[in-house]
Amino acid sequence: MRAYRLIRPALVALVAALWGAAPGMAADECLRCHEDLGGMIPSLFKRDVHYAHGVTCAGCHGGDPTTNDMAKAMDTSAGFIGIPKGDAISTTCARCHSDTMRMKAFGSSLPLRQWEDLQASVHGKLSGVGAGSAIQCVTCHNAHGILRVQTPASPVSPLNLVKKCASCHSNAAFMRTFNPSLPVDQLDKYRTSVHGALNAKGDSKAAQCVSCHGSHAILRATDAKSRVNPVNLPATCATCHSNAVYMKAYGIPTDQFEKYANSVHGVALLQRHDEAAPACNDCHGNHGAAPPGVTSIANVCGTCHTLNAELFAGSPHKKVFDEQKLPECETCHGNHEVPTAEISMLGVSAETVCSTCHSESDNVRGFAAARTMRSLLDSLIAMEETARNLVDEAEQKGMEIGDAKFSLRNIRQARLETRTLLHAFSESRYRPVVEKGIVQAASVRSEAEEAIHEFYFRRIGLGASTLVITIIAICLWLLIRRIEKKGTLSDAARDG
Amino acid sequence: MKRLVAWFDERIPLQGLVEFLGKKYVPLHRGSVWYYFGGVSLFLFIVQVITGILLLLYYKGSEQLAWESIQFIMSKVRFGWLIRSIHTWAANLFMLTVFIHMFSVFFEKAYRKPRELTWLTGMGMLFLGMGFGFSGYLLPWNELAFFATKVGTDIAGVLPVIGKPLMIFLRGGEDVTGATLSRFFGFHVAVFPGLFTVLLGIHLILVQRQGMSEPPGSDAAPNRRVMPFFPNFLLRDLLLWLLVLNVLAILAVFFPSELGRKADAFASAPAGIRPEWYFLFMFQSLKYIPSQVLFMDGEVLGIMLFGIAGLLWMFVPFWDRKSSRGETNRVVNYIGLFVVLYIVLFTILGWVL
Numbered sequence: 089m090r091a092y093r094l095i096r097p098a099l100v101a102l103v104a105a106l107w108g109a110a111p112g113m114a115a116d117e118c119l120r121c122h123e124d125l126g127g128m129i130p131s132l133f134k135r136d137v138h139y140a141h142g143v144t145c146a147g148c149h150g151g152d153p154t155t156n157d158m159a160k161a162m163d164t165s166a167g168f169i170g171i172p173k174g175d176a177i178s179t180t181c182a183r184c185h186s187d188t189m190r191m192k193a194f195g196s197s198l199p200l201r202q203w204e205d206l207q208a209s210v211h212g213k214l215s216g217v218g219a220g221s222a223i224q225c226v227t228c229h230n231a232h233g234i235l236r237v238q239t240p241a242s243p244v245s246p247l248n249l250v251k252k253c254a255s256c257h258s259n260a261a262f263m264r265t266f267n268p269s270l271p272v273d274q275l276d277k278y279r280t281s282v283h284g285a286l287n288a289k290g291d292s293k294a295a296q297c298v299s300c301h302g303s304h305a306i307l308r309a310t311d312a313k314s315r316v317n318p319v320n321l322p323a324t325c326a327t328c329h330s331n332a333v334y335m336k337a338y339g340i341p342t343d344q345f346e347k348y349a350n351s352v353h354g355v356a357l358l359q360r361h362d363e364a365a366p367a368c369n370d371c372h373g374n375h376g377a378a379p380p381g382v383t384s385i386a387n388v389c390g391t392c393h394t395l396n397a398e399l400f401a402g403s404p405h406k407k408v409f410d411e412q413k414l415p416e417c418e419t420c421h422g423n424h425e426v427p428t429a430e431i432s433m434l435g436v437s438a439e440t441v442c443s444t445c446h447s448e449s450d451n452v453r454g455f456a457a458a459r460t461m462r463s464l465l466d467s468l469i470a471m472e473e474t475a476r477n478l479v480d481e482a483e484q485k486g487m488e489i490g491d492a493k494f495s496l497r498n499i500r501q502a503r504l505e506t507r508t509l510l511h512a513f514s515e516s517r518y519r520p521v522v523e524k525g526i527v528q529a530a531s532v533r534s535e536a537e538e539a540i541h542e543f544y545f546r547r548i549g550l551g552a553s554t555l556v557i558t559i560i561a562i563c564l565w566l567l568i569r570r571i572e573k574k575g576t577l578s579d580a581a582r583d584g
Numbered sequence: 585m586k587r588l589v590a591w592f593d594e595r596i597p598l599q600g601l602v603e604f605l606g607k608k609y610v611p612l613h614r615g616s617v618w619y620y621f622g623g624v625s626l627f628l629f630i631v632q633v634i635t636g637i638l639l640l641l642y643y644k645g646s647e648q649l650a651w652e653s654i655q656f657i658m659s660k661v662r663f664g665w666l667i668r669s670i671h672t673w674a675a676n677l678f679m680l681t682v683f684i685h686m687f688s689v690f691f692e693k694a695y696r697k698p699r700e701l702t703w704l705t706g707m708g709m710l711f712l713g714m715g716f717g718f719s720g721y722l723l724p725w726n727e728l729a730f731f732a733t734k735v736g737t738d739i740a741g742v743l744p745v746i747g748k749p750l751m752i753f754l755r756g757g758e759d760v761t762g763a764t765l766s767r768f769f770g771f772h773v774a775v776f777p778g779l780f781t782v783l784l785g786i787h788l789i790l791v792q793r794q795g796m797s798e799p800p801g802s803d804a805a806p807n808r809r810v811m812p813f814f815p816n817f818l819l820r821d822l823l824l825w826l827l828v829l830n831v832l833a834i835l836a837v838f839f840p841s842e843l844g845r846k847a848d849a850f851a852s853a854p855a856g857i858r859p860e861w862y863f864l865f866m867f868q869s870l871k872y873i874p875s876q877v878l879f880m881d882g883e884v885l886g887i888m889l890f891g892i893a894g895l896l897w898m899f900v901p902f903w904d905r906k907s908s909r910g911e912t913n914r915v916v917n918y919i920g921l922f923v924v925l926y927i928v929l930f931t932i933l934g935w936v937l
Binding site: 557 | 655658665666819820822823826827830833837842843
């Protein structure tokens with residue numbers, strides 16, 4: 089490593105010599121001449137990170153920087169290419185940035201696949217009027233005066249980046265030429281988010297565009313490999329939000345991902361890849377990400393759980409929760425850790441959710457209602473199980489019981505309805521649905537019992553018919569014996 | 585009673601029939617037991633006709649209703665399950681007894697002159713029996729039947745020249761659809777029974793007119809023994825029929841026909857598609873033939889070989905001259921033995937693999 093440090097200046101000089109003029113060599117005649125001509129470019133280039141590393145104008149534009157004869161310096165036979173156009177811009181950058189040896193010689197630790205990533209990205213694939221990729225390196229990094237990303241003045245520094253992205257993405261007329269359905273209000277939303285507010289205050293750690301979308305390898309959110317694809321999004325958010333050290337300054341928990349991954353939503357999305365299940369952005373917003381407030385939680389959950397939200401809004405709980413400033417859904421179900429809603433949540437025993445507020449001495453009406461509703465649900469579940477077992481038994485006995493099996497769905501449907509209707513917290517609305525399921529279960533049970541009875545009837549019937557046939561067969565056999573006692577005939581007897 | 589008989593006798597001369605039956609004898613020899621298989625096949629055919637008519641009262645031969653109507657028969661119609669199960673089992677037993685009957689006739693050389701037509705009508709009924717099986721398999725319109733029919737008609741489609749038109753004729757179009765079900769239903773309940781009845785009539789008349797064939801040599805044996813057809817042989821036949829009926833009832837109760845899932849043309853083919861067991865030896869053989877044999881497609885070659893073998897087998901009375909002259913023809917015996925072993929072996933392979 090030490091040897092490398094020693095020979096590094098020599099390597100830089102060598103590469104720069106090969107790539108154009110180097111500091112200490114004869115003056116860069118291109119720069120000198122263009123400075124004389126005036127304009128912004130020479131002064132911008134003198135601030136450029138490339139200039140600092142000895143890359144001359146000729147590094148990108150070609151030509152001979154050692155001569156002050158314009159004709160010779162800008163002779164195409166000397167490799168002069170002028171201003172690159174289209175993809176030639178990025179390929180010019182990639183000549184060094186995708187070359188391991190050159191970048192190593194400059195002591196760079198930058199990734200070497202930036203151009204390849206850009207080509208494979210949504211930006212690389214959207215051709216701008218047939219002129220190669222929709223964006224080139226210079227679109228974001230500028231052409232002259234390129235600065236390190238960490239430099240505050242860089243257009244792609246954490247604090248400037250959102251403006252750079254928005255220069256296209258907030259331009260409705262421009263974006264329409266690529267994707268008319270893509271919203272153009274991302275920056276506006278971002279400014280309302282916690283991330284955006286922190287970014288505006290100068291917090292370079294707060295997430296901005298590339299934190300979630302990536303930089304060069306940006307893919308459409310619908311692409312399964314995209315960092316913001318619903319299935320990948322929780323992990324993307326977790327790169328910061330689960331990092332206790334990184335998040336220390338913000339004083340918020342860092343166990344959200346862990347809780348979410350084990351929640352009913354997380355299991356559905358991350359394990360079953362069910363994209364109907366919510367990811368972080370479905371509750372918090374994406375560009376406008378912020379935690380939902382107490383009053384808006386029911387609205388957020390209600391975007392999917394519409395009926396539950398409607399029933400809750402008309403329930404006696406609504407007023408009480410509002411008065412006590414309890415977050416509606418979250419009070420019973422939690423937020424990131426939302427578990428599967430089990431029957432054990434309902435009722436009056438210690439482990440139920442209802443018992444948190446209701447007891448025999450406190451909020452007694454709710455206590456009585458919870459007890460009755462649990463009892464009704466228990467009856468339905470028991471009836472369903474009995475019916476299902478009987479249908480299974482009949483089926484195992486080989487009986488055709490398709491209708492009853494189909495009716496099992498109706499019982500299940502009634503049970504699912506009770507889960508929703510529970511949110512009305514009204515016994516009078518809950519009871520009819522449970523009773524509908526119980527009637528169905530009774531009908532299925534009776535059908536299955538009949539089939540099982542039929543099974544045994546068939547065996548008894550078979551026994552009886554076999555007996556009758558066997559008796560007839562024996563009688564027939566005795567008759568044949570009696571007839572044949574005379575013996576079979578020989579030809580002679582037959583003829584005679 | 586006598587007056588009633590006399591009334592009929594005056595119009596239809598029954599006396600002749602009674603005399604004919606009275607003088608009809610069944611030869612007794614070491615191979616007499618094989619005579620019963622013709623009768624059992626006839627009994628099973630009668631069972632098929634009766635149960636088939638009963639099923640027809642409820643079955644609906646359309647894409648939308650076929651599966652549902654069978655489900656209705658199995659679950660709602662009183663004894664519908666029994667009728668359908670007996671129909672299915674009797675079909676299988678019928679094919680088994682018909683095969684046994686055919687091979688017994690073959691090995692006893694009962695096809696030799698003057699019984700060539702009896703053999704030909706019998707072979708015709710065997711092919712029709714296979715047709716009954718193939719068409720009937722689709723009628724429940726379940727997944728397995730649907731895909732097995734697809735595979736079966738695909739095989740017919742690979743034949744050169746006639747293959748494609750034949751496949752389209754069988755399917756009623758390019759694919760197995762409701763049109764295929766309709767025409768299979770038509771074949772199963774109208775075309776095949778009509779043809780079968782004609783062949784069966786000729787077959788039975790010939791058997792009655794020519795009497796039972798005896799193995800070469802045994803008809804000239806000293807002390808040749810016979811049994812009166814009526815009532816001895818007929819009663820024995822009846823006894824066997826009763827036993828077969830018992831077996832059918834046991835099979836129907838303990839192994840009732842399954843219905844499976846309704847056919848869905850868009851679903852992927854289920855595992856374990858295979859034809860009825862009596863097609864299995866051909867199906868399995870086709871699997872073993874390489875896809876290309878010399879200049880020919882392997883499947884086409886296989887089907888053509890089976891076709892040629894079937895024709896040779898069918899016309900054995902005309903090329904086995906030796907047996908017709910009463911001489912022993914060992915080659916025919918060896919061919920028969922090879923065919924039996926081949927069918928048994930490949931059926932087992934098709935079943936277990």
